[in-house]
Amino acid sequence: MKVKKLFGTLVFVLLSIASVQSQEKTITGTILDQTGTPLPGVNIIVQGTANGTQSDFDGNYAITASIGQTLVFTYLGQRTTQREVGAQNVINVQMEEDAQALEEVVVTGSASGKSLKELSFALGQVKNELLENVPATSAAAALQGKVSGVSISSPGGQPGSNVSIQLRTANSLSTGQDPLVIVDGVILEGGLADINTEDIDRIEIAKGAAGASLYGSRAANGVIQIFTKRGKGNNKINVTYRSELGVKEITSKYDLATTHRFKLTADGSAFDLTSGSREVDDDGLSDNRYPIGNIFNYQDEIFTTGVFNTHYASISGGDEKTRYLFSYQRLQDEGIYVLVDDYRRDNFRLNLDNNLSDKISVKTSLFYSNSNRDAAINSGTTVGILFPALITEPIYDWNAVNEEDGSPYNFDSNTFDPNIKNPLYTLANNDKSEKRNRVLGNVALDYRVTPWLKLNGSYSYDFENNTFQDYIPKGYLSDDPDGQAQNIGFIQRSNFNGRAQNTRFNALFSPFSVDSDYNLALRFSYLHERYESEFNNSEGYNLAVSGIRSLDNITDSPSVSSQAQEILTDSYFVIADFDYKDKYIFSGVARREGSSLFGPNTRWANYFRTSLAYRVTEDIQIPGVQELKLRASYGTAGIRPSYEMRFETFLLRNGSPTRATIGNNDLRPAKTGELELGLNMNFLDRFSFEFNYVKAKTEDQILRVPLSAAAGFSAQWRNAGEIDATTYEASLNANIIKSDNVSWDLGIVWDKSEQKVSQLDVPAYLTGPGTQETTLFRIEEGQNFGVMYGNDFITSLSDLPAGSNASDFVVNSAGFVVDQATGETPVRRADASGNEFFVIGDITPDFRMGINTTFNYKNVSLYALFDWKQGGDIYNKTKQWLYRDGRHTDITSGLPYNFYQGLYNVNLPSSAFVEDGSFVKLRELSLYYTLKGESLGSVANFIDTMKFGFVGRNLLTFTNYSGFDPEITHQSESNRANLTTRDTDGIGNDPNTPGGDPNIFKVDNFPYPTTKTYSFSVQLTF
Known part of the structure; x- marks a missing residue:
C-alpha cells in the first residue's frame, strides 16, 4: 500500500x-x-x-x-x-x-545612472538650457552664479586664461582648492580654458567628500563632471550654426589725481626747480595744478575697445546602430590692451557611439584644441603694464618718438622718475607668444553579458603641449622688462608636454530585481593612472644679429633648465546603490588607492562613503507637497601631495647643488571627512527646494616644516595640521508661470561658508602673494583660513595706546586718528606689550547668492543672471602704491600728503587698504527672438529655426569697492603656462603655497581688469 x-x-x-x-x-x-x-x-x-x-x-x-x-x-x-x-x-x-527621468538622470558618484530623486547625497547640476543663454568662453566660467557652494576666481578679463574654482570651503593650506574635473570620462590634468561651452550637454558637481568619495585622493575639493552633446539615433541629420560678434571694454577706470604737491614757478608754467629738483609746497597739500599743457590719462593710452567673435557649427545624427556628433568652434578675442595680438582658439570635437551587436557597444570621444595667445599681457607682466599707467604723472607724451633711434613710444619720457618706463614701448617691442595644443580622448567598450551584468573597459588620454617664446630685439632701448637685455637682446624658448593616460575596468551588476520592491546596483572598478610631464627651457642674452629669433643667435652662454615627472596611481573601488520601493535609499563606497606621490611607508590610502535617504512622501501624503526627501551622508576623500614634496630636493645654480627639502617616506595625502545633512522638496507643482548643512574636517594638512641647521636641509614636507569647515547651502527653482505662450522660470542659489585652522603643528606663519615682508595672510591655529594680518590704524580715540593723552590727537575727515599738531601722522594700534600686529581683514564672505530668471513670450526669450556676494575683504595693494606716489584721488581731499604716506606704511600691510568686497552684478543678460515654422516663410524648406539675440556679460556692477572690480585675484594662474614664463613682476609665492591660491588670496595688485561685453548672435538649425 x-x-x-x-x-x-x-x-x-x-x-x-x-x-x-x-x-x-x-x-x-x-x-x-x-x-x-x-x-x-x-x-x-x-x-x-x-x-x-x-x-x-x-x-x-x-x-x-x-x-x-x-x-x-x-x-x-x-x-x-x-x-x-x-x-x-x-x-x-x-x-x-x-x-522628467531623461532630464534628471545623473551618474557622478553613483554605481550607474540614477534619478536625482533616488540620490542620497547632494549633487549640483547645470543643464544645457541654462548654458546656451549666454555661452561662456570656457566651461569653468559657465558655472558662475548657477550652483550653490561654487566660487569662481577669474584672473580678470584676459582671453585664454584659466579660471580657478572652489567648491564649498577651502580644504588645503598649501596645495590649492581646485576640484577634480572629468570631461566625457577623461580625467583632466590641465585646465578648462580650452573647453568651449557650446559642446556641453550638462555639468554635474559633487561639491565635497560626501558626494565625491568614489574619486579618492583627488576629490576632497569636489568633482566636476562635464558631459558633451552626442548624436541621436533618430535617422535625421541635425545641423547647427551659431555666430556671435561683440565688443568688450573695462568695467571701470581709476579716478586718479589731477593735482600734485610740488611748487610751481610764479606763472604756473613749470615746476620750480630752483634747488635742482622739485620741492614740496609749504602747505604739504596735493592741491597744485600741473603746469600748463596737455594732461594725459594713460588708461586711455593702454586700454582699447576689443572685438571678439565666435563661430560654432555642429553636425549630428545617426540610427539605432551608429550615432555621431562633429563640431567646430573658432574664437577670436582682441582683449582690451593696445598693441597686443588677439587670442585665437580652434576646437574640434567628434563623439561617436556604435552598437556592434545587441550586447556590445563602443563609445568614443575625441577633442582637439589649438590656441595662440600674445603673452605680453600675462600673469607676470600685467603689473609691468598697468603699474606705470596708474603711477606715472599725467604730463608725459608716451607717443613721442625716442630721441635715440626715432622709434615710437618714448621709453624714458618720465624725467622725474627714470625707473618708471613707458609700457607702450614694451608692448610694441617685447614679443611674447604662447601656443597651446590639447588633445582629449576616451574610448569605452560595454559588453552586456546578461540583463543584470555589464562589463566595461575604457582608456582616456589628456595631452597638453605649451610652447612659449620671449624675444627682446637687439637694440632694445628700455631696461624694462629686463635690464640685462638692454641694447643686446634676449631670447627665451620653453616647451612643456604633459600626458595623462587612464585605464579603467568596471563590472556592473546593473540594477537587477531580486523582488519587485528591491533594487540593487553594484559596481566593482579598477583604475590605473599614469601622468608624465617634461619641461625644457633655453634662454640667453646678447644677440649676434638683429631680427633672428634662433637660439643659435645667442653669443653668450645660454642658460638651460629642465624638469620631468612621472606619477603612477592604482585604485580599486566598489560602490553599491540599493533602494526599497524607491523610498528607502542607501549608497555605499569603498576605495583603496596607492600612488607614487605618497611616501613608501604610507603607499596606500582608504576612502569610503555611506549615505541614506528617505522619501517621506512615498509613505505620508502632505498637502501641496509632491516630494520630500531627507538625506544624510558621510564620506572621506583626499588631497594628494604635489610631485616634489616627498623627495629630497636641491636647488641647482651654475652647476652647484644646494640642499632644499629633505624627503619624507611617511608623507600621506590630506584627508577630508565630511558630514552632509540635507533635504529636497517639490511643492505646489511649481517649486523645488534643496537645503544642505555640511561639516567637514581636513586632517594631515601638507605643510613645509622648517628644520634646524643641524638637519642639513632647510625644511621638510609633513602632515602637520587640520582645517574645520562649515557650509550652508540652499537653492530654489520655480516655474512661476507656465502656459502655452508664456512661461517664467526663476532659480536662486545661496551659500555661506567658513573655514578655520583647528590644529597647526608648525609655528604660525605668513603666506600669500608678495615678498616675505609684505605677505599678509596669516596661518595660525584658531584663526579663520583667509585672515589678513598687519598694522591697524585706529579710527577712534578710545583705541589710543595706553598712556596716550587723548587731547594730543584728533579724528580727521578721513576717519583716522592723527596727531593734532600737524595732522600728518596716523596712529597705529598697539597692545600692552607693544605688539602692533593684528587681524585687519578676512576674505570670508557673509554669503553668496545667484539669481537667474528666464521669461518666454511666444518667440521672445529674456534671460538674466544676477550674482551677489555680501562681505569678504580685499586687500587693495594697487591703492597702497597709488598713495605712495600721490596718484590716488584721495590725496587731493585736502589732507596733508604725509598723512597718506603714513597710511602707505612703507609698503607693509595696513588696515587702510582693506576694503569690503561686496558686490551685486548683472552677470549675464540675453534677449532672443526665434523664427520657426511658417514664420520663416520660404526658407522654412531648409531651415528649421532661426534665432537672433543680444548677449551681455558683466554689464552692471554695484559695489563700494574702490578698485577696478571687487572680483579680484592675485596674479597667479593655475595652468601649465606659468612654467614657461619668467617671473618679471617680483611677486613671489610663499613655499607653503606652490603656485599661489587665487581663491584665498584676495589681493588687488594691478590685475588684468574685468571686462564687460556686448554682442549680437545668430543661430540656425537645419
Missing part, C-alpha cells in the same frame, strides 16, 4: 510539473519608441524572477514566460512599461518618453 501511495504521489508531481511546463512559452515582439523607431537595448525581465533579455538592433526580443506572469520593459528616458502574459505569443510595445 505504501508503495502504491508513493508511486501515485510521484505520478501526481510529474503531471503537475508537466502541466506547469505546458503553460511556459516563448513570447516575441518588437519595441518602438514614441516616434515609431525601433528601440535596441531595452531591458525585458519577467517580474519576480532573474529571467531577462534585451531587444536587438531592430527592437525585436524573445523571452520565455508563463501565462499570468508580467513582463517589465525598462529603458533610460522611457517610462517603465508592464505587460501581462496571456494566451497571445506576440507582445509588441510602444514606449512613452519620460521627459
Whole structure:
C-alpha cells in the first residue's frame, strides 16, 4: 500500500510539473519608441524572477514566460512599461518618453545612472538650457552664479586664461582648492580654458567628500563632471550654426589725481626747480595744478575697445546602430590692451557611439584644441603694464618718438622718475607668444553579458603641449622688462608636454530585481593612472644679429633648465546603490588607492562613503507637497601631495647643488571627512527646494616644516595640521508661470561658508602673494583660513595706546586718528606689550547668492543672471602704491600728503587698504527672438529655426569697492603656462603655497581688469 501511495504521489508531481511546463512559452515582439523607431537595448525581465533579455538592433526580443506572469520593459528616458502574459505569443510595445527621468538622470558618484530623486547625497547640476543663454568662453566660467557652494576666481578679463574654482570651503593650506574635473570620462590634468561651452550637454558637481568619495585622493575639493552633446539615433541629420560678434571694454577706470604737491614757478608754467629738483609746497597739500599743457590719462593710452567673435557649427545624427556628433568652434578675442595680438582658439570635437551587436557597444570621444595667445599681457607682466599707467604723472607724451633711434613710444619720457618706463614701448617691442595644443580622448567598450551584468573597459588620454617664446630685439632701448637685455637682446624658448593616460575596468551588476520592491546596483572598478610631464627651457642674452629669433643667435652662454615627472596611481573601488520601493535609499563606497606621490611607508590610502535617504512622501501624503526627501551622508576623500614634496630636493645654480627639502617616506595625502545633512522638496507643482548643512574636517594638512641647521636641509614636507569647515547651502527653482505662450522660470542659489585652522603643528606663519615682508595672510591655529594680518590704524580715540593723552590727537575727515599738531601722522594700534600686529581683514564672505530668471513670450526669450556676494575683504595693494606716489584721488581731499604716506606704511600691510568686497552684478543678460515654422516663410524648406539675440556679460556692477572690480585675484594662474614664463613682476609665492591660491588670496595688485561685453548672435538649425 505504501508503495502504491508513493508511486501515485510521484505520478501526481510529474503531471503537475508537466502541466506547469505546458503553460511556459516563448513570447516575441518588437519595441518602438514614441516616434515609431525601433528601440535596441531595452531591458525585458519577467517580474519576480532573474529571467531577462534585451531587444536587438531592430527592437525585436524573445523571452520565455508563463501565462499570468508580467513582463517589465525598462529603458533610460522611457517610462517603465508592464505587460501581462496571456494566451497571445506576440507582445509588441510602444514606449512613452519620460521627459522628467531623461532630464534628471545623473551618474557622478553613483554605481550607474540614477534619478536625482533616488540620490542620497547632494549633487549640483547645470543643464544645457541654462548654458546656451549666454555661452561662456570656457566651461569653468559657465558655472558662475548657477550652483550653490561654487566660487569662481577669474584672473580678470584676459582671453585664454584659466579660471580657478572652489567648491564649498577651502580644504588645503598649501596645495590649492581646485576640484577634480572629468570631461566625457577623461580625467583632466590641465585646465578648462580650452573647453568651449557650446559642446556641453550638462555639468554635474559633487561639491565635497560626501558626494565625491568614489574619486579618492583627488576629490576632497569636489568633482566636476562635464558631459558633451552626442548624436541621436533618430535617422535625421541635425545641423547647427551659431555666430556671435561683440565688443568688450573695462568695467571701470581709476579716478586718479589731477593735482600734485610740488611748487610751481610764479606763472604756473613749470615746476620750480630752483634747488635742482622739485620741492614740496609749504602747505604739504596735493592741491597744485600741473603746469600748463596737455594732461594725459594713460588708461586711455593702454586700454582699447576689443572685438571678439565666435563661430560654432555642429553636425549630428545617426540610427539605432551608429550615432555621431562633429563640431567646430573658432574664437577670436582682441582683449582690451593696445598693441597686443588677439587670442585665437580652434576646437574640434567628434563623439561617436556604435552598437556592434545587441550586447556590445563602443563609445568614443575625441577633442582637439589649438590656441595662440600674445603673452605680453600675462600673469607676470600685467603689473609691468598697468603699474606705470596708474603711477606715472599725467604730463608725459608716451607717443613721442625716442630721441635715440626715432622709434615710437618714448621709453624714458618720465624725467622725474627714470625707473618708471613707458609700457607702450614694451608692448610694441617685447614679443611674447604662447601656443597651446590639447588633445582629449576616451574610448569605452560595454559588453552586456546578461540583463543584470555589464562589463566595461575604457582608456582616456589628456595631452597638453605649451610652447612659449620671449624675444627682446637687439637694440632694445628700455631696461624694462629686463635690464640685462638692454641694447643686446634676449631670447627665451620653453616647451612643456604633459600626458595623462587612464585605464579603467568596471563590472556592473546593473540594477537587477531580486523582488519587485528591491533594487540593487553594484559596481566593482579598477583604475590605473599614469601622468608624465617634461619641461625644457633655453634662454640667453646678447644677440649676434638683429631680427633672428634662433637660439643659435645667442653669443653668450645660454642658460638651460629642465624638469620631468612621472606619477603612477592604482585604485580599486566598489560602490553599491540599493533602494526599497524607491523610498528607502542607501549608497555605499569603498576605495583603496596607492600612488607614487605618497611616501613608501604610507603607499596606500582608504576612502569610503555611506549615505541614506528617505522619501517621506512615498509613505505620508502632505498637502501641496509632491516630494520630500531627507538625506544624510558621510564620506572621506583626499588631497594628494604635489610631485616634489616627498623627495629630497636641491636647488641647482651654475652647476652647484644646494640642499632644499629633505624627503619624507611617511608623507600621506590630506584627508577630508565630511558630514552632509540635507533635504529636497517639490511643492505646489511649481517649486523645488534643496537645503544642505555640511561639516567637514581636513586632517594631515601638507605643510613645509622648517628644520634646524643641524638637519642639513632647510625644511621638510609633513602632515602637520587640520582645517574645520562649515557650509550652508540652499537653492530654489520655480516655474512661476507656465502656459502655452508664456512661461517664467526663476532659480536662486545661496551659500555661506567658513573655514578655520583647528590644529597647526608648525609655528604660525605668513603666506600669500608678495615678498616675505609684505605677505599678509596669516596661518595660525584658531584663526579663520583667509585672515589678513598687519598694522591697524585706529579710527577712534578710545583705541589710543595706553598712556596716550587723548587731547594730543584728533579724528580727521578721513576717519583716522592723527596727531593734532600737524595732522600728518596716523596712529597705529598697539597692545600692552607693544605688539602692533593684528587681524585687519578676512576674505570670508557673509554669503553668496545667484539669481537667474528666464521669461518666454511666444518667440521672445529674456534671460538674466544676477550674482551677489555680501562681505569678504580685499586687500587693495594697487591703492597702497597709488598713495605712495600721490596718484590716488584721495590725496587731493585736502589732507596733508604725509598723512597718506603714513597710511602707505612703507609698503607693509595696513588696515587702510582693506576694503569690503561686496558686490551685486548683472552677470549675464540675453534677449532672443526665434523664427520657426511658417514664420520663416520660404526658407522654412531648409531651415528649421532661426534665432537672433543680444548677449551681455558683466554689464552692471554695484559695489563700494574702490578698485577696478571687487572680483579680484592675485596674479597667479593655475595652468601649465606659468612654467614657461619668467617671473618679471617680483611677486613671489610663499613655499607653503606652490603656485599661489587665487581663491584665498584676495589681493588687488594691478590685475588684468574685468571686462564687460556686448554682442549680437545668430543661430540656425537645419
